[in-house]
Amino acid sequence: MRQFELTADILVIGGGPAGLSAAIVAARHGKKVLLVEKNGYLGGNATLGLPLLSYLDLQGRRIVGGIAQEYVNRLCSQGACIGHRTCPKHNSVTNIDPSAFKVMAIEMCREAGVEILLHLEACGVNKKDGKIESVVFYGKGNTVTVSAGLYLDCTGDGDVAYLAGCSYEIGQEETGNIQPPTVMYTLENVDTAKLFDYIEAHPDEMTYSATIDHRPGYDADYFRASKNHVFVGLRQLFTKLRKEGKMPVERETLIYIKSMYPGEVYVNSTRLLNTDATNIFDLTRAELDGQVQCRQLTEVLREYVPGFENCFMSSIAPTLGVRESRRFKGIRRLTEDMLLNGEIPEDTIALGGYKIDIHSGKDRTTLFKTVQEPYGIPYGCLVSAEIDNLMFAGRCASMDAASLASARVMPQCMSMGHAAGIAAAMALDAQCLPKEVSVSLLREKLFEEKAVLTMEQVNSIPVNE
Helix, strand or coil: CEEEEEEEEEEEECCCHHHHHHHHHHHHCCCCEEEECCCCCCCHHHHCCCCEECCECCCCCECCCHHHHHHHHHHHHCCCECCCEEECCCEEEECECHHHHHHHHHHHHHHHCCEEECCCEEEEEEEECCEEEEEEEEECCEEEEEEEEEEEECCCCCHHHHHCCCCEEECCCCCCCCCCCECCEEEECCCHHHHHHHHHHCHHHHCCCCCCCCCCCCCHHHHHHCCCCEEEECHHHHHHHHHCCCCCCCCCCEEEEECCCCCCEEECCCCCCCCCCCCHHHHHHHHHHHHHHHHHHHHHHHHHCCCCCCCEEEEECCCCECCCCEEECECCCECHHHHHCCCCCCCEEEEECCCEEEECCCCCCEEEECCCCCEEEEHHHHEECCCCCEEECCCCCCECHHHHHHHCCHHHHHHHHHHHHHHHHHHHHHCCCHHHCCHHHHHHHHHHCCCCCCHHHHCCCCCCC
């Protein structure tokens, strides 16, 4: 076995939306940053075909800026995105070319001077006196031990925090149910115009269960108006097929994301129940079952759904899309009440506004709760309460299960990463711990980098730049 030892000012573990953002920003602030990612690419869920949800709030106002908006601006300049569009169901959708995001992630890291190592997973943490001294990674018969001043766990599952022995929660508080993951896949040769004609003639196909809400106007005319849409419908057909024993997935509706390109859609309709994505046996079963579900569902769509008669699969996403796993103890905690009351604390480092969107891990149901006004994500959600030089960003940050169901969407994860990257650089500059960083100064720096943190901004900035 080959062994390597590396050093960095800041070690960022996980190259998804949160970790990518943290690494780029910290490097721009002059720090030696090493970004370690388990996959062979950067970008995480942003590369699977998923939309970027909730750049806009319920009223259609933009609540996200900073590096998250920078990604969109850059993709738009390449013809790989057409900006934000209000949505009666999701507040807003921002559809992107996932391959373009993957390449952009590499380019922006290289421009900022981020060092990157792929194909490595954390397998050990060395601690002393309440601090991490090093993290050990393994991959391809190599071990790589990295020593850094600060550690940013952006793995989604909080792998490093877990290995360090940090306290965590997983699942819904009352039931313990964990939201199910999905295997995304791509279909070509879909005639969406034919589908829209069908739902216009059958409006009952756009009705939902009592736990799923949407505003008026989520109809054929809306979908026809732009390829920047996410379709959720066909509940009546799916119910009928299930009663006849012909529905291979535990899903109430078809969900697809319209690609940038004609005839192409990204399908988000597989459902892997009873899955704990931190359990390798559950994870294996979910990956395999999900890929089989892609074929089975495609056959059903071809046979029964107008517009899908001649479709075919062109790719299956290389990794599972995980909605929920571990959430770690920070010096602050985001809660459901804060979301529903629209609280924006003085230590806010990012705004959120997406619905509380809880997919049942036990059956086909989904629970939505509307978030009426933007809420603030406090800085302390990113700071470990137990390890002095450890921070989190993304869905492993400090929050309850209900608030995770809103804040887990990618623009908010990007915004958390932005704040964590600046804060880590500030802590090293001031030779202090992350919990001692001046939040007022951090917010000043975020304002300078066009982050959106206040209602004054929300009420004045343009939807698209």
